[in-house]
Amino acid sequence: MSIQQIVEILTNSGIEPREATIEVKMLIEHFCNYTAMDIVMGRPLDYEKLKIVEEKAKLRAKTKMPIQYIIGQAFFMGDYYKVTKDVLIPRDETELVVTKAIDIINEYGLKSVLDIGSGSGCIACSLSKNGGVDVVSVDVSKNALEIAKENAKRLNLKNVEFIKSDLFENIDKARIDRFDMIISNPPYIPTGTELQKEVTFEPELALFAEGDGTGFYKKIVENSSKYLKTNGFIIFELGINQSEIVKSYFEKCGFKNISIEKDFAGIDRIIFAHL
Numbered sequence: 001m002s003i004q005q006i007v008e009i010l011t012n013s014g015i016e017p018r019e020a021t022i023e024v025k026m027l028i029e030h031f032c033n034y035t036a037m038d039i040v041m042g043r044p045l046d047y048e049k050l051k052i053v054e055e056k057a058k059l060r061a062k063t064k065m066p067i068q069y070i071i072g073q074a075f076f077m078g079d080y081y082k083v084t085k086d087v088l089i090p091r092d093e094t095e096l097v098v099t100k101a102i103d104i105i106n107e108y109g110l111k112s113v114l115d116i117g118s119g120s121g122c123i124a125c126s127l128s129k130n131g132g133v134d135v136v137s138v139d140v141s142k143n144a145l146e147i148a149k150e151n152a153k154r155l156n157l158k159n160v161e162f163i164k165s166d167l168f169e170n171i172d173k174a175r176i177d178r179f180d181m182i183i184s185n186p187p188y189i190p191t192g193t194e195l196q197k198e199v200t201f202e203p204e205l206a207l208f209a210e211g212d213g214t215g216f217y218k219k220i221v222e223n224s225s226k227y228l229k230t231n232g233f234i235i236f237e238l239g240i241n242q243s244e245i246v247k248s249y250f251e252k253c254g255f256k257n258i259s260i261e262k263d264f265a266g267i268d269r270i271i272f273a274h275l
Contacts, residue, residue, distance in 0.1 A: 001050065003028070006057045013061035023060065023067045027053045030071040064197040077126040081151045086143035087120040088206045093263050094185055097237045097270050098126045100261065101183050104233055104272065105131040110180035114138070114171070114227060116220060117184050118162055119206060121148030127183070128152075128160045136174040138165035141205060167216075168223050181233040182224055186216035188239035214245045221249040228275055235272035243268035 003024060010020035028034050032049040056070050068074040068089045074081050076090035077098060083089055104110065111133055115124040118139035125148075128135045137160060139145050145162050152160045163170055171177075187206055189195070190213040199207070209215050217236060224234055234255070238246060243260050250258050255273035263269035 001054050003045075003050075006050075006054055009054070009057045009061050013064075015061070024053070024057060026067055026071060027056050030073070031056065065201055066198045069201060074120070074122075076120075076122040077130065079125070079129070079155060081120045081122050081125075082147055082154075083120050084143075084147060085201055086141060086203060087147050088185075088202050090120060090122040093269050094123065094237055096261075096263055097183070097185065097235060098123055098130075100270055100272065101127060101181065101235050102131045104235065105133055105181065108180075108233075110233070112136075112176050112179045112229075113181045113183055114174075114176075114179040115183050116167060117186055117206070118148040119144055119185075121151040121160070121162070123183060123185065124148065124160050124162075125152050125155055125157055128157045129155060133159070133180075134176060135160045136163065136171070136176055136179070137161070138163045138167070138171065140164070140166045141203070144203075144206075167219055168227060171227060177227075178229045179227055179232060180229055181235065182220065182228060183235050184216070184220055185237035186220070188213045188216070188237075188242060212242070212245065213239050214242050214249070217242075217246045218249050221246075221253050221255070225253070225275065231274050233272060233274045235270065238269050238271055240267055243271055246271055 007020050007024050011017050025039055031052045032045055060067055060070055066089055068083050074083045074090045077095055113127050113133050113135045115135055115137035118137040124135045124137035127133055145164055149162050161175055163173055187209045189207050191208045191210050247258055250273045258273040260268050261270040
């Protein structure tokens with residue numbers, strides 16, 4: 001079977017041609033140990049390995065399992081991260097949040113960050129590597145923390161500490177007691193929302209929040225003063241139509257200079273403020 005025929009397996013299942021081509025390249029790079037340049041230059045493919053690519057493409061087409069779970073890794077901020085069904089797949093929108101956080105870190109000379117909701121560790125690791133800060137990252141999921149620790153170790157990051165904690169519950173165990181910044185991409189999808197098939201493979205614990213989906217933002221903002229330094233920042237990734245509600249939480253708790261920024265689709269995606 002040719003590469004084009006494998007692409008057609010995906011397009012025939014409803015995946016857009018451009019996306020299907022990208023995903024087949026990802027499969028080839030991973031399972032055939034090829035680089036993007038190898039593919040462009042037309043380096044011959046081993047038949048047995050190409051057969052594996054075909055099988056994985058059929059799995060993707062049949063089940064709609066995200067390609068990142070099939071290959072076991074996702075690309076984020078210039079690095080590959082191990083991902084399993086215990087963690088969310090890192091997204092482009094989250095890169096925007098991390099990039100903004102790094103801008104704030106550099107502008108104000110921040111030194112320490114609390115990351116609430118470790119997941120794969122992509123936020124914590126990216127801030128450590130690109131922002132040069134000490135990071136404490138917490139998650140309620142033991143399995144997610146194992147993945148995050150593995151990713152930090154693979155990236156050889158020494159200034160990231162992972163702690164099992166439900167929000168602030170076990171922060172007292174951290175080596176840092178107060179932070180210059182709190183960052184979080186919390187669960188924000190309202191319970192009961194119908195999801196795209198691919199998203200149903202991701203952990204519900206990291207996706208859903210009761211009511212209008214803003215409960216975690218409220219809890220973090222209301223309790224943050226105990227853990228933030230003077231003039232400390234909070235920065236969040238937002239769900240759709242949540243910016244004004246979350247802004248009101250900041251206002252009620254005395255935060256200043258509340259800013260909201262949009263993503264590539266023009267949706268309010270980032271909110272940040274400081275005490």
